[in-house]
Amino acid sequence: MNNVFSVKNVDLFYGEKHVLKNVSFDIPEKQVTAFIGPSGCGKSTLLRCFNRMNDLIPSCNIKGEIHFHDRSVQEINPIELRTRVGMVFQNPNPFPMSIFDNVAYGPRCQGMKNKKEINDLVVDSLKKASLYEEVKDRLKDNALGLSGGQQQRLCIARCIAMKPEVILMDEPTSALDPIATLKIEELINVLKEEYTIVIVTHNMQQASRISDYTAFFMLGEVIEFSSTISLFKNPKNKKTEDYITGRFG
Amino acid sequence: MFIDSEINNVNGLIKKMSSLVQSNIRQAIGLYLSKGDNEDTTINDEIVNQYEKLIDEVCIDILIKERPYSKDLREIFAVIKMVDDLERIGDHAEDIKNFSLKLRGTLEERNPEIDIMLDKALKMIDDAIESFVTMDKALAVKTIKADDEIDAMYDKIIESLTNYPIKSHTAQNFVIYTTLIVKYIERIADHATNIAEWTVYIVAGIFKDEIQD
Numbered sequence: 001m002n003n004v005f006s007v008k009n010v011d012l013f014y015g016e017k018h019v020l021k022n023v024s025f026d027i028p029e030k031q032v033t034a035f036i037g038p039s040g041c042g043k044s045t046l047l048r049c050f051n052r053m054n055d056l057i058p059s060c061n062i063k064g065e066i067h068f069h070d071r072s073v074q075e076i077n078p079i080e081l082r083t084r085v086g087m088v089f090q091n092p093n094p095f096p097m098s099i100f101d102n103v104a105y106g107p108r109c110q111g112m113k114n115k116k117e118i119n120d121l122v123v124d125s126l127k128k129a130s131l132y133e134e135v136k137d138r139l140k141d142n143a144l145g146l147s148g149g150q151q152q153r154l155c156i157a158r159c160i161a162m163k164p165e166v167i168l169m170d171e172p173t174s175a176l177d178p179i180a181t182l183k184i185e186e187l188i189n190v191l192k193e194e195y196t197i198v199i200v201t202h203n204m205q206q207a208s209r210i211s212d213y214t215a216f217f218m219l220g221e222v223i224e225f226s227s228t229i230s231l232f233k234n235p236k237n238k239k240t241e242d243y244i245t246g247r248f249g
Numbered sequence: 250m251f252i253d254s255e256i257n258n259v260n261g262l263i264k265k266m267s268s269l270v271q272s273n274i275r276q277a278i279g280l281y282l283s284k285g286d287n288e289d290t291t292i293n294d295e296i297v298n299q300y301e302k303l304i305d306e307v308c309i310d311i312l313i314k315e316r317p318y319s320k321d322l323r324e325i326f327a328v329i330k331m332v333d334d335l336e337r338i339g340d341h342a343e344d345i346k347n348f349s350l351k352l353r354g355t356l357e358e359r360n361p362e363i364d365i366m367l368d369k370a371l372k373m374i375d376d377a378i379e380s381f382v383t384m385d386k387a388l389a390v391k392t393i394k395a396d397d398e399i400d401a402m403y404d405k406i407i408e409s410l411t412n413y414p415i416k417s418h419t420a421q422n423f424v425i426y427t428t429l430i431v432k433y434i435e436r437i438a439d440h441a442t443n444i445a446e447w448t449v450y451i452v453a454g455i456f457k458d459e460i461q462d
């Protein structure tokens with residue numbers, strides 16, 4: 001199996017604060033990798049390293065190597081990197097414009113002008129995000145009128161329109177009700193055919209249900225990384241065992 | 250922790266079911282050793298069956314409520330499998346009781362090897378249950394190994410039974426019912442082995458074909 005990201009001996013500091021400690025592991029291609037662990041242990045921080053979102057934080061200082069395929073992420077133009085490595089956040093954040101324009105926004109910014117081409121891309125992206133059937137008659141309506149779950153799928157469609165390779169998701173269902181959550185989970189299961197997905201979740205059922213690999217984080221360290229089934233069935237580390245059986249944290 | 254007390258509760262039920270099964274099998278063997286004399290047993294397989302149902306239900310409730318992982322999950326899964334083995338030992342206690350009654354009035358002498366095999370089989374049941382109760386992997390592995398001795402003794406005893414001279418009706422009954430009883434003892438040891446294997450699964454997360462030393 002190919003790896004999309006390879007993390008080697010990464011230490012990360014926010015000022016004096018040591019937030020990631022000698023983290024090493026690989027993110028396999030076209031698989032779902034889940035990050036679990038108590039809050040504040042560095043999951044989102046590592047996720048943001050993958051598309052250099054931490055560059056925006058001045059106090060942030062990274063040591064070690066993160067490779068995207070065979071290149072260090074530091075050598076890749078951040079705009080290019082963020083196109084190939086999309087991100088979806090905890091709170092759905094559609095732009096205050098129409099559903100159509102939300103999805104068309106990125107491609108237009110990149111210079112796409114042909115109307116038919118844009119239209120096809122928007123429809124295709126909405127279909128891939130399992131949203132098209134629900135919104136096809138109101139593409140001109142404001143996206144803020146959608147439900148939370150629909151807004152989150154719109155954000156996924158917006159991400160897909162950029163034709164990424166990887167989709168990073170930071171607790172994408174934390175703000176959603178169980179039905180909307182289930183829809184996103186089903187969507188993730190379909191998307192992994194085409195994309196590599198890395199998802200931070202505090203919901204262990206979600207990790208065990210939808211991911212192929214799981215990394216367990218604690219206090220900035222990756223305690224255990226393995227196939228999800230073996231991590232939840234027979235973890236190798238006592239700390240993982242205590243966390244997933246609810247005896248700690 | 251809720252799940253700790255729930256698992257404790259299940260373990261308590263397993264202990265009760267086990268001691269019932271241990272008592273039933275001892276009484277059945279006592280009846281056999283007396284050639285069906287002392288008919289006055291309290292063997293009650295129905296209660297054993299009810300325990301099996303109850304434990305299965307309690308385990309399913311825990312799966313729904315707690316969605317356990319790791320050792321908790323293995324324990325619940327193993328308990329569900331293990332009660333099946335306990336229940337089967339209970340069935341065989343009943344079988345041995347019934348066939349022992351058929352030995353009444355036979356004058357033939359029992360092969361002393363059978364007594365040794367019975368002792369070993371009883372020890373295996375006790376050890377298997379003890380290994381579960383105390384989560385003692387070493388005792389479980391020892392129990393699993395003891396099954397080879399039972400199998401060897403079984404082969405020898407059956408061999409001697411096939412050579413037994415059948416000169417009378419009682420000799421015929423003796424050979425048939427002794428053969429069946431010895432077969433049940435061998436099966437009981439298999440179930441004890443399974444119980445020990447489930448203990449290893451809970452403790453170490455490995456299935457029987459992965460157990461070494």
Ligand SMILES: Nc1ncnc2c1ncn2[C@@H]1O[C@H](COP(=O)(O)OP(=O)(O)O)[C@@H](O)[C@H]1O
Nearest residue numbers: 014017019038039040041042043044045046057
């Ligand atoms: N921009 C920042 N500046 C300073 N500290 C931060 C910043 N972002 C996160 N942290 C700290 O880094 C640690 C890890 O945070 P984070 O990666 O968000 O954890 P998680 O996603 O696992 O909950 C926390 O202690 C948090 O307070």
Ligand SMILES: [Mg+2]
Nearest residue numbers: 043044045200
């Ligand atoms: Mg986070």
